[in-house]
Amino acid sequence: MNENVRFKGEPAFSILTKEKCTGCFGCENSCKFKAIKMTLSQEGFYFPEIDTERCIKCGKCALNCPVLNFKSHNFGENYVKVYASFSRDDKVRFESSSGGIFTEMAQEIIEAGGIVFGAAWEKDLSVKHLQIKDRKGLSKLRSSKYIQSNLEGIYLEVVKAAETEGKKVLFTGTPCQAAALRTFTNSENLLIVDVLCHGVPSKVVFDEYIKYISNNDEVVSYNFRDKANGWSKYGVKAKMGNGKIYKCITRKDPFFHGFICDLYSNLSCYDCKFASIPRVGDVTIGDFWKAPQEIMDERGVSVVIANNHRGEKFLEKLYSKNKIDLHPRKLSEALKGNSRICNGFLNMRKNREEILKTVKKRGFIYIAENYINKTKRYVLDK
Template sequence: MEIIETMKNISSIENCYGCGVCGAVCGKRIIKLRLNADGFYEPFITDQNICSHCGLCVECCAYVHQERSGNQNEVKSYAAWSKQKEIRQKCSSGGIAYELGKQLLEQGYKACGVRYNVQMQRAEHFIATTPQEYIQSIGSKYIQSYTLEAFQAINRKERYFVTGTPCQIDSFRRYIKKFSVEDHFVLLDFFCHGVPSIHVWTKYLKEIEKKTGKIQYVSWRNKTTEGFDVQNGGEDQKRIKWTESYRICIQGERKGYIAEKVQKDHFYTLFLSNICLGRACYEKCKYKYLSSAADIRIGDLWGKTYQENEEGVNALLTFTAKGQEIVAGLKNCVIDSQTLAVVTEGQLKKNLSTPLLRRKAMVLLKQEGTDLKKVIYLANKWNQIKAIKYYVLHPFLMWCRIKRKMKQ
């Protein structure tokens, strides 16, 4: 008997995906989300005495099931972008997620996407009923989103476009399958790197607020400096190449701040080091490459084919007949059929391994007053360890590296 068949509820689940679907399906409304010690969302039951042990929360939990919930048809792959320059400029890559949401909203759907709540300093799912409201979803958010209130507000009798991480979408697919309402929903996920601990983000913001004052606005992957008073006297608008847009624009009460990956920004350094992701983002992730429960998957289209493009291109995959039909009907967009090799170039194909120094990094992050530089030191140390292991296993490459050094 599988362990899920013996589970009455999610009370014993820890370090899961934190998708919040268990809270949405609970008829008693006794499942909530809270941050665990490592800074990741985790469900808990507020009153075990009220639980009816219906098992719905476990049935809809992607974390406890080995298989994915989606039934993929033939996968079709595209390069895609919005024809509207202002949309493409505001979005992290090609603007396709917004264009999909906008078109479905105009067809009578509601859209459940992610925005950044500056008051609560968190990313959160919300429900938009108009394209204007849905503008809040534009742009990448490189932190875990809080889903519970938005998912609970969804009316299964209505039509929705729901976006999220692959694990969130997998659980959500289980949810709508359970109630036989899949026809009411269009699901979109994206190529996911993993989510870092919220402790990284909160400590990072404290660093920035010393320079800017209380933070009023945050934008990841921003392609322009428009509207940011960086030097107290203002800065001329400057457009950034899409391929160079790993930057965060923050506006504070006193002035703005722009951080770039190439300048070894603390947040991007830790995010890309993989040392502080959720436990489930490593071995428990089932969603790399083409593994998805969504109708549509998007991402940045990296690689050689569009490397000269300065405005942004989306990788776009369809997994179901519904997804293909919606993409085929997209207006105001360029949809360019490409091979999977082109569309998935630069995306993770396999799971990340858990770094040996992750636990030490988490201990540092939880300590009050810890400087992020100490955690970055651990991340750099882990990269050195990986390099040594790699060259031990590949002595010929080590010999080549030594020879290059000697020539220099």
């Protein structure tokens, strides 16, 4: 596979290096000639392959690449409205990664006859964006999935729903995915919610880790953010086909520890241009880590940022309907526990390439013992 992808045509001609490509599927969605296919690289990240026989060099793919052609039109730091927030429905709050804000936003769209697009687990523990039209289906999109999502054709489905069909649409995804979607449409019917993202770890490493914790048995469900012990003490939980369950506090789980220590993230995540203010979505959501004592709650607290008038109006609507609590906070408070709000830099570990070349040959336990366990940084160290 080529290290770089070359987008040709008028009015754009660009070369996107492997270090910059986010795997957002913007180029794949743009090509009506089906000349672009997203495949997992040997390192375990989506990367475009271009069929030169199908390609007519129109340049549309470059125009829908957010790395090459996106600039946020949201307001800057002097505008953003920052809140500590949570659902007033305790069941929703407990079943969510943090404060349950996504679910409340999604339910509002569903009740208006709209469609929600978000990431869901597949049976093989890959992640794929789906469209959901009823409240029952929202459970598939709830909770964090830290693996890259497959968005084949999804941006086109969003455009169809919001522009052609005139429906209310909510799309949630990582900042690079949100930026890619914005190159396709700025419909007033569309609300884009970008999640605070630390980056995405290698699917190759994740698959080897799953083999390790399951002893090669089938894993029927996996949760990165089980809150049985509380929001700040969350853990991973996997259920096997034979009924066995793997549970581990997140900071002690080897895969999550290696991920949060930046051992095997996508190259573009180490210098993310979308982890900045102004943000790319109408609303930004995440965990309010290191929340002030007066709002700290083990049921979960979200940091919510209104990045423009559209986002602010939607949040105020939920608040007026008594669906969510909104506590205005300073941006500086949110940054204490989540620097990725406006800082896309991560420290790339010197062993990253070696790990990704070795893991399939030696297995996850070798990676854990020789690289992950030797890192000194503790996950979510309070």
